[in-house]
Amino acid sequence: MSTDQPPFRDPALPARERAADLLARLTPDERVAMLHQFTPAVERLGVAAFRTGQEALHGVAWMGPATVFPQAVGLGATWNDELVRRVGEAVGREVRAMRARDPRVGLNVWSPTVNLLRHPLWGRNEEGYSEDPHLTAAIATAYTRGLRGDHPTRWRTAPVLKHWLAHNNETDRDTSSASVRPRVLHEYELPAFRGPVQAGAVAGVMPAYNLVNGRPNHLSPLLAEQLRTWCDHDLVVCSDAGAPSNLAGSQGYFGTHEEATAAALRAGVDSFTDHGEDSSQITARVRGALERGLIGQEHVDAAVLRLLAMRCALGEFDPEPFDGEAAFDTPGHRELAREAAEQAIVLLRNDGLLPLADGARVAVVGLLADECKLDWYSGALLRRSTPLDGLRERFGADRVVYAEGADRVRLGCPxxxxxxxxxxxxxxxxxxxxxxxxxxxxxxxxxxxxxxxxxxxxxxxxxxxxxxxxxxxxxxxxxxxxxxxxxxxxxxxxxxxxxxxxxxxxxxxxxxxxxxxxxxxxxxxxxxxxxxxxxxxxxxxxxTVFAVETVRRGEDEVRAAALEADVVVVVAGNDPHIGGRETEDRATLALPPQQDRLWRAARAANPRTALVLTSAYPYAVGDADEALPALLWTAHGGQAAGEALAAVLAGDVSPGGRLPQTWYADDADLPGLLDYDVIGARTTYLYFDGTPLYPFGHGLSYASFGYGEPEVSCDGGTLTVRCTVTNTGAVAGDEVVQLYVRAAGTTEAPGCAGTGGIGGHRLPRPHRALAAHRRIRLDPGASREVEFTVPVSRALGFWDVAHGRWRVAPGAYAADIGASSADIRRSAVFRVDGESGAPRPVARIRAADYDEQSGTELVDLSRERGDAVAPVVPAGSEAAELVFHDCDFGTGAGSVTVEAARAEPGEAEIVLLLESGDEGGGGGRDGRVLARLTVPHTGDRYAYTTVRAVLDDPPSGVCDLRVALHGSLRLARLGFGGPSSAETT
The missing domain is CATH 2.80.10.50 (Trefoil (Acidic Fibroblast Growth Factor, subunit A))
Known part of the structure; x- marks a missing residue:
């Protein structure tokens, strides 16, 4: 490099060093301007304008025609990490190619979405990969690796994960709070983000609109405490659109926008997406916060340094241009779109109807039979293939009859x-x-x-x-x-x-x-x-009052077409812009009544009817499962959806997709939309105790597969499982080999009360949890040994709330290997030494670290960090309760202290009850009262008071503690110690 070039233009230097040099050359006003999504150019330094944010969820979005791949949930259904990596690579190359002709195309891509599909009524279900943290992390890691590219220092694009954290509802999404207890946080929510970040292909995250434990995600202390400890490069935090203004707006978390903006900067937000291209309001708020002393220049500089380091990694300041191997709409991309659409198709049921015989006369009917639907985050189609197109091309136009099935009406008026x-x-x-x-x-x-x-x-x-x-x-x-x-x-x-x-x-x-x-x-x-x-x-x-005259009913049209055909393919599902999308959750799992009538009409006319569900989310279609010989599901499959479906229906491709989330049988099986406690709510395949319509990981094939006896070894910190899989069928096919683990006889396993754990207490653990997976292709008669190596801590550990750390319990575990979470072919038991649990220390107990609760929610201890517990039970109902298992009171605790706040006038009461552990575990609910403590009005929800009481009958030994909360309050902590005078301070 020429010696007259400044260090920030030297690609041989580390990105952070280059960024620091450029930062030092910027004026204070230029630094503040860098904080807005639309960063202006610094012409005196030759620094171009920059925009954070380019949507690229399943192809380049919003910038015109581009290759459109299957929706993200469809990519999750492939269970194919390598395929998804290639999709990410293609998308990244198209971003680079499109940017070369349009500078508005951004290199900081806001993708993928790694929010877990905890609740199937979430309107944005189409954007996530899976309800399982392992599968989500694996697919997200693959996609971001493709987007990032393989160059050791230069990034093809800079992927940003969405949306930090526990975001799975559109209803009141900017004001609702997800109550996430520590076990759910560490075992379920964080791993989906941690996996791709630790893999080194993620440039940053975008906080979600909602609040977690009463605190807006844009102020999450976990950005610093967790996220930024997971990798060795700077991670950028980009706000969601309009979210910075929500802090002092709809959320009312601060009284002024200057306070809110300062708090977001202190928490770690770097780029503010607000007020479109108008940066004046955000920059004015930052300057106001500086003038008021709410932040220092160091907060601005830290954010700008991270943003500049990302731009250095993208090659923006290099003397020689870097195109990231730009490519657009290549034959390879088109073939990849078709391959991805094929691999995303899941065969839910097949009683021999499929594959269709050559020469069959096919009726393709339904509201989506001639549609290639796009969603909010799709690019414009370069080419288009509907189910009707694909079947006509595969079987011949003269062998395919079509009926949409829409009602034809006239609207009369005066x-x-x-x-x-x-x-x-x-x-x-x-x-x-x-x-x-x-x-x-x-x-x-x-x-x-x-x-x-x-x-x-x-x-x-x-x-x-x-x-x-x-x-x-x-x-x-x-x-x-x-x-x-x-x-x-x-x-x-x-x-x-x-x-x-x-x-x-x-x-x-x-x-x-x-x-x-x-x-x-x-x-x-x-x-x-x-x-x-x-x-x-x-x-x-x-x-105007209209008269609606039905000219022709859709069921009649479908019935007529079905009578003409050897087999009927009904294509049903959703329009991604209607009745379930960003800003709108679904109300039910049921198929819309009009579409339900269509498959029933087809079935009545021709029993040889297959139902294809093309949708962004699951449906409860138990009647169809019982009545029809074949059902398939695919997410909206992008530009090649129709030809891919035709290839699977015809048997040219054996289906190999697997469900990335549980398909429940009925709305009654679902938890509340805002109930994020998957453990307490017994939801997702991990904890669901009922019988789903189709289980997580389910998917059939035209081939069949046999599993040999697994070999399992657990050496140190690694679990190794080997198993030979054989195609025992007559056609080639893909099998998704799934490894699950479960506690089989640990002292803290589910259902093992009284087997020697402390107090005999039951620790809720998953029925089984996905630990590894691999999609393999086998010809008829061929075999392949599949080997999985899994870190023991990640696969078998849990968050020990009593001691605030990750732990693996000792005992027996099972490695289950098979074709779905409910189709386990082989199982082997192995032992892990682990670490035995110790009783809970009682000198200082965080209220949020409970083992069980009823009628409570987690709230913010302060605006900056920490969690407290508040009752949510209606007035006049039973008290809210917390249960802390296996509390070690030693030889006797003579006093108790609680830290609590009450913003409302009047008093609240906390009642402590002691329950002795017994051989059955858990004790009874009629434990003796230890103390009753009165919490006075403290004037503010963050104004905590300390209340102490002497215990007349000091507890000793290991017992359960039940805490009943009466009235409005926030409980932060409680603790036991030696005797002291009862007092309130």
Whole structure:
């Protein structure tokens, strides 16, 4: 390098050293400007403008046409780390290629989403990989490695994981708090992030909108205490769009935006995504915080240093350009999109109907039979293959009959019928990202260059009506475009597909005065016939009463097609923009009634019917499972979805996908949407005690596979399992070999009360937990030895709440190997020395470290860090309770101290009850009262007081402690010690 170049342009230097040199050359104002998502250029140094944030969840999004791969949950269903790495590599190369022609394309990619699919009604289920932390971490590691590239120092792109932390609901997502107890945090939530970060291919994380334990994620102390300890390079924290303003806005966590911005910087947020491209408000808040002494220059510099180090790693300041092996829409990328779509398909049930015979006459029917749906984070399609396209190409157009199954209706009104004026063919206007992680909504509200609907006195337009569930419907005109509402309020047939941040193509029919009102969901207003055309009425306007005339029912169309065919393929599922998406959770696992009727109509006409569910999430389809000979599921499969499905249906490809999450049989099996305690709620395959419709890891094949006896060894800190798998079928196929581990006889295993543990207490452990997996391909008769090596601590350990650390209990464990979490083919027991549990010290007990609870939630101990416990039971109901097992009171504890706060006027009460351990474990609930302590009004939720009491009958030995909380309070800690005078301070 030329000696006249500054050190920050020397690629031979470490990124952090280069970043420090550049930082030193920036003025204080230039440094502050670096904190906004849209960073301005520093022309005097030759530093270009930079934008954090480029969506790339399953292909480059929002920047026009790009290769579209299957949705993230579909990539998770492949269970194929190497395939997903190649997908990430292709996406990263397309980012580089697109940036070369459009500088708005960012190299800091906000992907992947590693939030665990704890609850299948989450609207963003499509964005995650799995409900299991191991599988999620493995797939995320693979994808980020592809995005990052293999160069030792230069990064192809800089991946950011979303969304830190415990984020799995859209309902009240910016104000709801996830109560995450320590075991769930360390055993379930953190590992999904830790795996890819420790692998070294992650540039940073994005905090989630929600709160965890009462504290906004953008202030999470775990960013410093956990995340930034997991790797040896600087990790950038990019805020979610608008979230910094929520801190003093919707969340009301601070009184001013200066306080909020300062707190976020102190917690570790580096890049603020707020107010679109307008950086003035964020920079003003930072300057205000500096002037008020809420932060120092060192906080700004630390954040800017991390951002500059990331830009150095991307090669931005190198004297020679770095393109990351840019490539776009190559034959290899197209083939990879097809391969990924094939591997994502899961065969749920097959009674011999599949594969379809050559020469079969196929009816392909259903609302998604001729659709290739995109979601909010998709790029525009370069090419498109629907199930109908794929089956016609594979079997011949003359052998395939099609019926959509939408109802055809006319809408009558005073003066005639709704009609669409004659126009030429049109296309939906596509959005273009202007700022801040969102498309310009003005471009997504329908076209205004087309005339609005009118009223015709003669036969009106026939609209295809689809009910997507919950009464939410779309209406498509004969020209193929959907009815949509633009900014001017007029209703036009103008949208190629439903979509946008606010979907303007959905309506509801409400019975009224012998007819129906048509309510537009995007505006919440009713549709009326006005002088200038059909429009939404002014706010509060009554709307026009329409007569809905059904011209043809979808079931009749499907029934007719089914009668003509040898076999019927019903394609059902969801539109990713409707009834379950970002900002909107689902209400039920049930298939929408209209689609339920369609498969039943097909089955009644032709028993040889297969149901293909193309969806972003699971459904409860128990009736279909009982009635139909074949069911398949695939996430929306991207540009090659149709040809991939046809290849599997025809048997050209044996299905090998596996479910990445449990498919529950009924809504009643689900926990509350905001119940994040997977242990206490007994949810996900790890803890679910019921019988699912389809278990985690489930998926069938056209081949069959045999498993040999496993060889298991546990040497030091590593568990090694070997097993030979043989294709015993007649066709080649993929098998996903799954290794699970479980406690088989430890003193702290599930269901082992009274087997020698301290006090005989039961420690809830998973039924079994995925420890390793591998997808392999075998020809008929071929065998392969599969070997897994797994760290014992990671696979078998748990978070010991009594001592605040990770521990592996001694005893017997089982290695279960098989084809799903419920299809275990072989099992072997082995022993681990581990570390025996010790009684809980009682001198200082954190309230949050309970073993059991009822009627409580975790809240923030202070605005900065720490957790406390608060009751959530309604007034007049039983008290909230905490249980602490195996408390060691030694030879006697003469006093108790509690630290608690009560913001409300009046008093609250804490009652301590002692329960002696017995051979059955746990003691009874009628334990003796140790003490009753009164918590006075402290004036603020963070103002803690210490209350002490002398114990008349001091406890001794090892016993359980039950703590009952009466009234509104926050309990931080309690402890036992020698006698002292009862007092309140």
């Amino acid at each position: 003066g005639g019928w709704l009609a669409v004026p004659e126009t030429g063919p049109g296309e939906r206007v596509s959005g273009d990202p202007a700022a801040g992680g969102a498309l310009d909504p003005a471009l997504l509200r329908g076209r205004t260059d087309l005339p609005p609907l009118t009223v015709s006195a003669v036969a009106g337009e026939e609209f295809a009506l689809v009910d997507w569930g919950g009464g939410v419907l779309t209406l498509r005109a004969g020209c193929g475009r959907y009815l949509s509402v633009a900014d001017d309020g007029l209703v036009r047939a103008s949208a190629e597909q439903p979509g946008g941040w606010v979907v303007q193509e959905t309506f509801e029919l409400e019975p009224h005065d012998g007819g129906h009102l048509l309510r537009h969901r995007g505006t919440g207003r009713y549709v009326e016939v006005a002088a200038d055309g059909v429009r939404v009425a002014a706010d509060g306007g009554p709307g």
